[in-house]
Every structure is written in C-alpha cells, then in structure tokens.
Amino acid sequence: MTFEQPERPGGPLQVSVVRGRGKRGGLDAAGWTAVERAATRMLQLDRDLAEFERLARKAGDAFATAVGRGFGRLLRSPILFEDVVKILATTNTTWGGTVAMVRNLVGMTTGDAFPTPGEVAAIGARRLASEGRWGYRAAYLAGFAEAIAAGDLDLDRWEAWGGTTADLEAEVRRVPGLGPYASAHVLMLLGRFDRIGIDTAFRSFVRQKYFPRARKPVTDARMLAVYEKWGEWRALAYWADLWLWHTDRT
Numbered sequence: 001m002t003f004e005q006p007e008r009p010g011g012p013l014q015v016s017v018v019r020g021r022g023k024r025g026g027l028d029a030a031g032w033t034a035v036e037r038a039a040t041r042m043l044q045l046d047r048d049l050a051e052f053e054r055l056a057r058k059a060g061d062a063f064a065t066a067v068g069r070g071f072g073r074l075l076r077s078p079i080l081f082e083d084v085v086k087i088l089a090t091t092n093t094t095w096g097g098t099v100a101m102v103r104n105l106v107g108m109t110t111g112d113a114f115p116t117p118g119e120v121a122a123i124g125a126r127r128l129a130s131e132g133r134w135g136y137r138a139a140y141l142a143g144f145a146e147a148i149a150a151g152d153l154d155l156d157r158w159e160a161w162g163g164t165t166a167d168l169e170a171e172v173r174r175v176p177g178l179g180p181y182a183s184a185h186v187l188m189l190l191g192r193f194d195r196i197g198i199d200t201a202f203r204s205f206v207r208q209k210y211f212p213r214a215r216k217p218v219t220d221a222r223m224l225a226v227y228e229k230w231g232e233w234r235a236l237a238y239w240a241d242l243w244l245w246h247t248d249r250t
Helices: 029-042 050-059 061-068 080-088 095-107 117-130 137-149 155-159 165-173 180-189 200-210 220-247
Strands: 002-004 014-016
Touching: 050 061, 050 220, 061 220, 080 095, 080 137, 080 155, 080 180, 117 137, 155 165, 165 180, 180 220, 200 220
Parallel strands: none
Antiparallel strands: 002 014
8 A cells, every 4th residue: 555645745545556466456445445444543643733833934944934834743653562562663773773673573473564462462571682682672572561451551541632742741651661652652652742752862952953053951851941932832842953954954
C-alpha cells in the first residue's frame, strides 16, 4: 500500500494497493475500511490542529512557513504498541542502532509484519539482548510486551485518555524503561504536546539557534523556556522549528 498527496501538501490523500488481486486491488469493503482506519491513525487525519496553526501563523517566521508546507501531523505506526517499542529503541543510542534493533526484532518473529506483544513476550529478554542486540532495553521490552499479553496493561486506555496530560504521563512512566524522554514522545503520538523530550538533538539545536553566543553552558530549563509560550503545543512547536531548520539545510 502507498500513500501519496499528488496535488500539494495538505491536499487530497491518494491510497493505492500495490499487491493482491480482485476487486479494487484485492480488498473488499471491509478491507478498505481497515485501510481508512489505518491511514487515519498513522497520519493523524482526525487531529484538530486549528489552534496550533493559528499560533504558528501569529508567530510568523519558521513556524508560519512550516504550517504553510503542511507540517503538524506526526507519523504514527498502525498500533500504539509498535510506536512505544520504536520509541524505546531510540533511547541512549544512535539512529543506526535504533534501526538495527527494530530490524532484528522483526526478523526474530515474522520477518515481515511487526510482531504482536505475545510474539515479543515469547522471545524473552535473554534472546532480545543476545540475538536482537537490544542490550539493557531487552528487559524493558520483554516486560512491556508481557504486561500487555497478560492483560495487565491496556494501551487502549492511553489512546482514549480523557484526563490531564500530567495524569497520562504518570501512567506511561509506570512502565519500566519509559522515562521523561520516552514518555514525552509517547505523549506526542497520543496528541499531547505539553512535554518536550530532552535529548542531545534538542540541546544541540536550541543551543545553535537561540544561544549561539552563549559563553556558559545553557541549562535545560532555559532551553525549554524558548517554547514555553506555546503552552499545550510546545512540543509540536519545537518539532516544527527543528524540521524546518533541517529542511532548509538539505
């Protein structure tokens, strides 16, 4: 399956099935409903970003440009379990390390589709560490998958959360391995942009753009204050800022 916007950013989304036979490329009505559901989740088509877009246009400069180019809807996986696993794979490693861990995980199960919590739990922490090369994260990954497979952790509760971001963050951080950085990214994919996940990329970017002449180390608190005015949209504002910074340099 491929997703394209042949007209323009923000224009109609075109979905094509590139494998299979039969009606409409091999999918019946139920199949196309599943595709629509997956596209809606992965591209966050049901996310209301009107307020963020208003603030971005008011802010001008890079933010208005980013919104004008269609920025705002962060890509997600078909299911939250996959999102969280991939976020866990980004902790304390390089991007190459993240890609290798995810590739190894898929190769240890189906070799094609992303594994289910039950399949990951069946692998176990020892094999995840030795064969999957997940290192210390293996125990966290195995425990996370086991909790879901056993029914002790329900990710649908996170998806449907009606309470505050602070309470949802507390729920996410109860999962071993999901600290401040990881939980902030999970929250973003759940549509909560109150928190910014601080990592080396954040520090490097903010220091270069906003504190280029600083003679002393810039504290995390001072860097976070750059986006404080965005309130509940601060993390999305940071990503817009970072995205355009790198886009204009490539």
